[in-house]
């Protein structure tokens with residue numbers, strides 16, 4: 001674990017690049033994009049293309065595929081830094097970082113050669129995962145004995161997919177998708193679903209509604225609709241009926257990246273709370289000179305530091321699983337970071353008094369953003385249930 005604390009030159013250089021990107025490109029645009037009424041207009045290709053020019057979009061791909069080959073710990077640090085500028089943008093890129101890692105690990109040689117170089121070259125290449133369905137939310141995390149409704153039937157040379165997914169991050173923007181589809185309807189999701197690779201524009205695959213969200217608005221979430229969509233056998237990722245294993249085995253750091261994202265928002269909120277408390281005078285002195293406020297600012301620091309340590313531990317161990325990885329790290333660090341961020345959001349609002357409720361203070365956007373990861377990547381309670389099931393066995 002010593003490596004966690006090592007500030008390698010490469011890591012420092014990347015983080016410096018990200019800080020400049022956030023300061024000069026993301027922060028100046030964030031509030032105006034967030035305020036646009038049509039959710040599709042909140043997304044910015046300009047920011048994605050700038051991230052591409054800096055090598056950030058593809059940074060988790062190995063160098064032989066055109067990336068920087070960054071490890072999971074550095075990636076979490078980058079994600080947090082991006083989210084201090086804007087959470088939506090951080091989500092767009094974090095999804096792409098984690099799915100790129102998953103693809104290069106889970107794909108076979110032919111799939112890697114077909115997809116990864118093309119994705120690396122495309123300045124607008126983004127990635128998405130389609131699991132959630134209108135009738136299937138937390139059940140997919142707790143492996144309830146129900147199948148996905150989006151299903152596929154055998155056809156010569158492949159499969160025909162019908163159904164729909166919703167809430168999918170980058171759903172209307174991605175170039176490539178990983179899709180969970182029920183291939184054996186008589187079985188549970190865990191035993192009868194398959195992971196398919198899908199390219200944007202495949203006949204029978206269309207984008208439905210783009211969801212209007214309360215926060216995280218620079219990221220788009222959309223419905224994916226499948227009507228007799230043919231997917232060739234060559235696009236099956238891993239083994240048929242073993243889709244769940246693809247995610248469990250090749251994406252151990254995924255949930256911790258979600259924790260890093262919401263942590264970035266917590267950091268931005270904490271900075272605002274300190275700035276405000278340092279200048280606002282009430283009771284004859286600055287707020288920061290009142291014991292109650294000072295103590296609360298220190299407690300926020302504790303929540304951020306402890307959450308970050310947990311997220312970093314999960315990411316480092318995801319890359320060094322032989323040294324102590326366990327499944328709780330795929331759920332608890334995100335839940336802790338999300339709960340901490342939510343607490344920090346409400347405290348920051350309180351420290352700002354009525355000013356925090358006024359949009360001009362910029363706190364309300366961060367509060368809306370901080371709420372996103374109470375539910376995204378698994379509702380926190382669902383993640384606790386998942387861990388409890390692993391600890392004590394599933395309830396029958």
Ligand SMILES: Cc1cc2nc3c(=O)[nH]c(=O)nc-3n(C[C@H](O)[C@H](O)[C@H](O)COP(=O)(O)OP(=O)(O)OC[C@H]3O[C@@H](n4cnc5c(N)ncnc54)[C@H](O)[C@@H]3O)c2cc1C
Pocket residue numbers: 128129130131132136137138139141142166167168169170216221372375376377378379380381382385
């Ligand atoms: C911003 C955002 C981005 C997202 N991005 C993606 C994405 O890219 N890809 C994707 O596939 N999905 C995505 N999702 C979907 C997300 O994973 C689901 O919203 C989440 O899994 C919860 O499902 P649900 O919303 O249907 O809630 P539900 O499952 O209906 O849960 C509602 C409540 O019931 C509780 N509950 C559920 N089951 C139980 C139980 N057995 N016992 C006790 N309590 C229970 C939950 O904890 C929760 O409090 C995204 C969601 C959001 C909000």
